[in-house]
Amino acid sequence: MSSSVPVIEYTLAVDSISEHLFHIEMRIPPLNETLLEVSLPAWIPGSYMIRDFARHIVELNAYGKKGALLTCSKVDKQSWAIQNPSAEAIVIRYKVFAFDLSVRSAYISDEYAFCNGTSVFLNINHADSFRYQLEIDLQQLPESWHLHTSMPALMGKDKSNHFACDSYLEFIDHPIFIGQCQSASFTAGGVKFTVLFSGTNPIDIERICADLKPICLHHIELFADEPPISSYLFITLLSDKGYGGLEHLNSTALLFPRFDLPLVGEDKQNQNSYITFLSLCSHEFFHTWNVKRIKPEELIKPDLHAEVYTHQLWVYEGFTSFFDELALVRTNLISPQKYIELLAENITKVIQTTGRLKQSVAESSFDAWTRFYKQDANSSNHIVSYYVKGGLIALALDLLIREQSNNQYSLDDLMRLLWQQHGKPGVGTVNNSILLLCKREFNIDIKDFIDNVVYGTKDVPLTQLLHIAGLSLHQRTNAKDSDKDKSEIDKLTLEKELGMRVKNMECGIIVQQVTSGLAACQAGVQINDRIIALNGYEINETLFRRLMQTTTEKSLPMVIIRDGRVLNLSLPVTEAQKNNYYLKIENESIFSSWLSTSR
Template sequence: MIKYRITPLSISEHLFAVSMVVSAGDRHTVTLSLPSWIPGSYMIRDFAKNLIGLNCANKEVIVTQLDKQTWRVQQSRGLPLGDIQLDYQVFAFDLSVRAAYINDEYAFFNGTSVFLKVVEFEHTEHHVCVDKSHLKSWEKLANAIEIITSMPCVDNSNTTAQTRHFLCSDYLTMVDHPVVIGQFTRASFELDGVTFHAVFTGNHKLNLARICKDLQPICKHHISLFSEIPVSEYWFITLLCKNGFGGLEHTASTILQYAYDALPKPNENDGMEEGYRDFLSLCSHELFHTWHVKRNKPDVYLSPDLSQEVYSPQLWIYEGFTSLYDDLTLARTGLITPEEYCKIVGQNITRLLRNPGRHKQSIEESSFNAWTKFYKQDANSVNHIVSYYLKGGIAALAIDIKIRQLSQQQYNLDHVMQAIWNQFGSKNIGTPDEVIKTICQDTLGLDLSAFIDLTSKTTQDLPLSELLQTIGLSMHLRSRTGNDDKGGIESSGESTRDFGALLNDQTIGCKVTQILDGRAASLAGLQLNDHIIALNGLEVNAKSLMRELNTMDVGTEAQIHILRDGRLLCLSLPVIEAEKDTCYLSINDQSMFAKWLGIA
């Protein structure tokens, strides 16, 4: 057994103290390592950079670092190690869902950031003691400070105890249960024999009753879809902040990051503001991963090597399909109207249409290269990559409609999800790369190979307009009205001329923050960070630039004055027709669309 004790040591220095006891027995050497990445977030993060002062209490034991994240432990006289204690600290100031963070409200950690793995014993039992007693500045709140986690507890369920003890079957299981220590606003509800907890950091005034009421149909939908839920207790844990957004799935919980002002206050019982809708969608997304990512998963992720990249072309199946179901569930359960759902889909299609990289990278390639491209984006990424979340969700929508067409409405994507769960996830079997094709062929009796290849292996645009017609929707394209136009709705005041760049207003003029490949700004030779001062001799900002450009005839040129690295330049901007890169949907057959949503 490997034993850990972890405690928040310092708020001001953002430090956890970790002590671990290794029962090495007759072994003369053991190897320690800290993960480089956390499952669900496919980027090397080098968590070991935050580890401080690893040492052994027994001075006869030598600890030697082998590389950035690996250490060898051995007895100086060549004797068996027996039981050894190792101590270290972890710097915790990453305000995200992926690592560890300490401030005056709470202390949070993922196990991948704080718990060294003993390579030779990673498959043995791991015992964790979480201790809140060292933080002197929290003494006045001692009785209110809780230790919250989904990790299996072995001593008591009293979350306010000074210490809580947990036991996991192996290292990978242990690090899949994040822990938060602090004062919380929280509530619970029961559904189908499962206890769901909604936990929010801090002492913020929230309408917990409404949040729990709105979460229940989402949970019910997902459980009904898969016909079971593989946990008896589930935790929605939200790290509240002024501005932030994120979520990371775990075996029996999710860690969310969200803006507290976007959540309903105690007297707010009606309406569905966009910020709150997006929170419910995020909860829907991460809960869906309880089946589809944490159990259904590519075969290479059954026992992943957390020290290096683990590649798979299947991420579009997991994040993309989940991205379809997160908002679709809100519509199916009546939390949003069919019209509101159409607006969301229109905005998603708009984002894809404004992504020139969709013609240079398939979603299988996007999945495989997530480590270096999707998770390490820069201002030019829009021109050469595509999101396996975004296009993957739209591809899932297209595949669902195609299944319905070929099966004369007998089957849909729900049947595919159920088959993946029954044949793979529930049996702890990893999925092969062609799993969707195989299930369509062998389980549903449908040959979708060519269409699935089109959606996942090529960079061709999907026939969305034709497909959407078959579920009662019409797809419309228009030009954007300005930088803030996200699409999804019909609008007047569209730009008639193309610019093809995003701008950020400055005290004088505006700065170029993104340039789209092949559009007017690119043809003019504009570059990232160029500071636009004037168009045709007139000082402009982002809005007035487009207003002036819209007055010009196609085929002429505008003179644009910029500052680039301290140099004043004049460029010729070709005046061309605006791209119709903005989508909105309309419902032309209410009955047909309601039937597709499953609310008829």
């Protein structure tokens, strides 16, 4: 970068742990401008919802020559105009309230301080040619607190708390962690990985590193090229119940329950919660290629002040969801049987979502801002997940490519093409990029498939394709008596359909979700109804299901409380749908061959 490029300098400090405040100083050089406008992003890349981070800014002031206070006025919800009559250097000082325990924002607790750049670093509006430097002030912090970030160090500085980036989009794409933590490192595929867990819980970090190493190597080798990173940082914020992940250029921020991870001294069994964590890590690291570098044309230089719409999230989240679990079985971290159980769970999730018949995954991608990221109790009746159905589309596309190319190509090859022709040269994908690549590179026409399952609402044709992987798909009602991991309540839902999700209350059960067209919907049950009696008996969730499963009546009287009114309804007794799916391995040899990494 030329030395003539103006540099905007920031200092980030933890102002108050107890009040959850960051203090930021932003120093802007003379720009021959008498009016400057600065703003904070409204959303963070990878999480497609307007979050209005600027609402957490407090005490913002701007200063000019010799510390003179400059006139500063709010332009809109996220922008400030600063009067600078002398066109001199400006210093802006402000504080950010940081108490959002998530991977998307900023959070300060007694254990650590965490932030994304989108939450704390103002930028000059319409600024395209600046360099960004950051100093993180570590004074006045507990000695046990340590700094971790993936941001490149500032050349020429002998301190470990100075960093620099050549663009604002890069600058805000490096989350910052300062606090108590455990960390360890390993190397895979020529990349140095650092794994960090907040707090001091006795996490078995050596085991986690040993399990993450083959996953990371799998992804690097899948793209068959020099990795676009030399180092990578896994930041895991441990909490009581939280869950989430957000991808960055060469790091990820994760949120996970602290006691759902293996602890030092525990046996080596892969409990389901730990498999979920490994899948989450796999998912976010795969994003290093698929969405951080291979990305939709609309997201190459996104406007961070407003929604940026694309129909392509089914490719970026769906394909990534397919590979995150596939990597676990390919690296022997889970068994083939466990893998097909996970696949079956995803098939069941999609089929049990009636919204799949009303919304396509392309529409789901486009509407992520207002529908997918703002779900309510009725969402399953009118939307479909571009993550889960997108993952099934990826599976079907892999099988389709293999079938039509006589097993010469696979989805692995398609990912490499996306990297070489789009990610590596920085060329964004368009709506028909997958279609064009398959036609041009594999001589395969997938237009009907794409029209039906991506832009249409037809189900993914797995029944017709799974034989290519040596599998077969089967249906049943909710569970089998032999399912060891099902609760007693789940085992009761074998014969009769409820059509709603409920939760026990001190008196009766509360309705959390009603499925369109099924028994509860037919009865006129609504979300937040409290059911207090069925067939003349006061009920809880278990008794409610027992009475439904054992009755020979065609309907049962039900007493509910709705907004303070007592109502009598009649609940139809109908046969349970066979919408729970499971897979069988029909041909071990074909299945093993399909699971293997590419040719």
